[in-house]
Amino acid sequence: MLRGPKVEEKYPVPLTTHQLWIVSLCAPVNRGSEASRTTLYPFKRIDDKRARRWLTENWEISSQDDVLDSLNGLAERGYRAQIAERFGLSPLAWDVALYVDVVRNAFAAGHLDEGEAWQLLWNVVRPTAAAYGSWKEYADDYLLGRIVWMGMLRGTPDEDFPAPQAVSDKHIRTLLEAPDSPWVMVPWQAIGEQDRHRA
Template identity: 40%
Template sequence: MNARILAGALLKMVFGPSAKRRYRVPLTAHQQWMVSLDAVLAERMWGHSHLMLYPLKRINSTNCRVSLQQSWDITSPESLHSTLHWLASEGHRRQMASVIGHPPVAWDFGRYVTVTRLAFGAGYIDEAGAWQLLANAVAPVAQTYSSWQAFAHDFVTARELWMRNAGNEWSGSHEGTVQAVHRLLDPTNTSSPWQQIPWETIYHSDHMPA
């Protein structure tokens, strides 16, 4: 990214249109639960949003596209769907299962939700398509875990294992992930989506939060 594009992206992160104003329709409880599967990585992203489909507080398609390209080599709807198919059908969980003792579903599907939200922000998929994709994450995750704590534990364990082969560019980043999880699980943190949307929400009938 050249300096001019970078400067523009940074300005949008601070002064861009409000995502909350553009997407005024509130999410249902189930929708908020689905986007909260992305909470660990979202918590680490500057200008992130929780409990919204759009991943940032400010509209910034450039930032979303750059994140997808740099982290996932996603540059089009075609490469997006290829990556999401891999995460949903295989991911890293198969090869990690022999080390951890079970497949860390949270690691693959937490990232699956991250990629889907960023793809919506980048304009690679529309809102209806995003929700259709996110719905694919519900059954694998809800049937594997019984709490945000269990989900987070598997996510962190798998990420630490992945870090061993990730290269020096990720050096030192794991501590930030651990701290993000601690903030999300802190019962006194009223801004945490995990404190606002209980894990059990997904097992009950959908509704509009009060």
């Protein structure tokens, strides 16, 4: 199988602390070893076709208009609206993680340029930073959203789609504890401090 160049070859400039913080909002979604958690581009190797396929299969997105419609839906109501109606809970982190994931894949797919992607990503910073006080709080709310979402899939054709909860739980623990985790590299409070370049 042919593989594209490493993402750092195409995008060699490291993200700033604020940029890494923002990209890290979707780290819970990206469990695979091929996922990049420290670049705007979502994969460790350049694979624009993969991003386009992922958007089409998972979100029915094939244009910039589709991207913006999906992002507006996640920002305004998202899955948290359905969850709130049924269970009285509103896990913002679940929708934010999905939102950031869609933006990154839309950038890779060519539906957004880099400036457009960052502008859209900044839209979720203020409400997210205001809602949580740590990566642990964000992670707990993300897991809550995931558990409820999985429960909503029971009895549907997509029931077996998600990875088991134990896999997600382990991934979250790694994000909270591993030295090479973006959540460890850039603490939660960094988004409220002066932005800086990283080596």
